[in-house]
Amino acid sequence: MKAVRASTAEAEPVRQKLLLEGALDKSRKLVEKDGFVEIPVTDSFKNDEFILIEQANPEFYIPGKTLSEILDMPDSEKLFLPSGWQILGDIIIVSLRRELEVHKKEIGNALLSIYPGCKTTLLDRGISGKMRQPDREIIAGSRTETIHKENGCLFKIDAMRLMFSRGNLTEKKRMSKLGKGETVVDMFAGIGYFSIPMAVHSKPGKIIAIELNPVAFGYLKENIQLNKVGEIIEPIRGDCALVTPCGVADRVLMGYLDAHEYLGHGISALLPGGILHYHEAVPEAVESRPVGRVIEAAGRLGKRAEIIDVRRIKKYSPGVWHVVVDARVG
CATH class of the missing domain: 3.30.70 (Alpha-Beta Plaits)
Structure with a gap:
């Protein structure tokens, strides 16, 4: 072999x-x-x-086993084993109930035996802060930097320090088909979640990608080079409230889920008739809220927002949806 x-x-x-x-x-x-x-x-x-x-003495992974079959633990505890996890590049990210954390090392290594292409397992305890930083722990392996392939694009990322949502892949694919020949401003660009696929597939004239987090910004620049789109994407590090340009964009992306305070900056970046894509995490009880916010923000600037579409992307948390509003602003 x-x-x-x-x-x-x-x-x-x-x-x-x-x-x-x-x-x-x-x-x-x-x-x-x-x-x-x-x-x-x-x-x-x-x-x-x-x-x-x-190879003289090849070593094989355990084939066709489930997590429950591999682990040597009481059946009463196996009832709490996770039914799913995220695979990002060659890193497994799993959440565990508190009762199982005593077995976290065994679970981490068991997952690696199920997925021979993976090198590290991370325990995920959620996100916090303005920059949505993950709280994670290495429970098997050691390296946390990986290259993840999605929609024909490569994303280099440190999974210990940054989030990568795979739940909105349909929306990212949809956006990757828009913007041909346009000037696009991507506020809260992260590592290039929207900018990279758009640059690779639809070839805008220019994308201005803005990111505040220094770690994410470093990977944004690496991913621009990795995907060979340096002639299209201009990365800018800074607060969107301070560095978003005015009156330059045919299209503005606002992919951060708590960005309503920045709506005025996003709308001001648009040329007359430009399109805004505004994301928000919305409780079901007030699902019309993001539409109202877009209309009100445009009105405060003496503009009118025509709502093109409102889409549910995924369940963000119990009773809360990730929603996207598309609006033409003139």
Whole structure:
């Protein structure tokens, strides 16, 4: 069985490259020997760039097992095992009930045995703060930086320090088809969740991507280079209340879920007839609230907002929906 032989220092970059190329054999484990790492690859893999060997003693992952079958714990506790988790690149992110945290290390390693392409398991305890920073702990593995592929785009991210929502993939795909030839302002751009797919697929004339968080901004710049869209996206670090340009955009994205205080800045960035995409987390009891906020903010600036569409994206929390309002402002 074939494997690529790499030094310990080079093993992770090589593994990442093989993973992205679809050449990694996910049924076998990486094996360390004498300062080198054997990285298993598919039998059809051929590449003169790497040292290819035949593995003498391949090590296999546990095939076809469930989390409950792998773990040695009382059945009464197995009832509380999670039914799902997020896989971001080669990192597993799982939430556990407090009763199970005593077994967190075993659960983390069990998940890695189920997903041989993954290297680390993180325990997620939620998010906090204006920058929506995750509270996470490594429970198996060690490395938290990964490259995640979505909708034909590559996103480099540190999953320990930043959020990546996969629940709004439909909305991100929809947005990636809009904006051809336009000037777009992406407020609260993060690592490029909306800017990167839009630049890759619809080719706007220019995207101004604004992000305050220094960690996210660093990855935004890396992802611009990784996806080769530097001629389209201009990253700007700063507070959207201070650095959002006025009267330049055909389209403005406001993807942060608590951004109603910034609506005036988003609307001011639009050219007459431009389109606003405004996101908000809305309790079901006041689901019309974001529409009212957009109309009122436009009115305060002497403008009129024509509502084009209102969409539920996903359940944000019990009784609360992630909603997007599309409005033309003139």
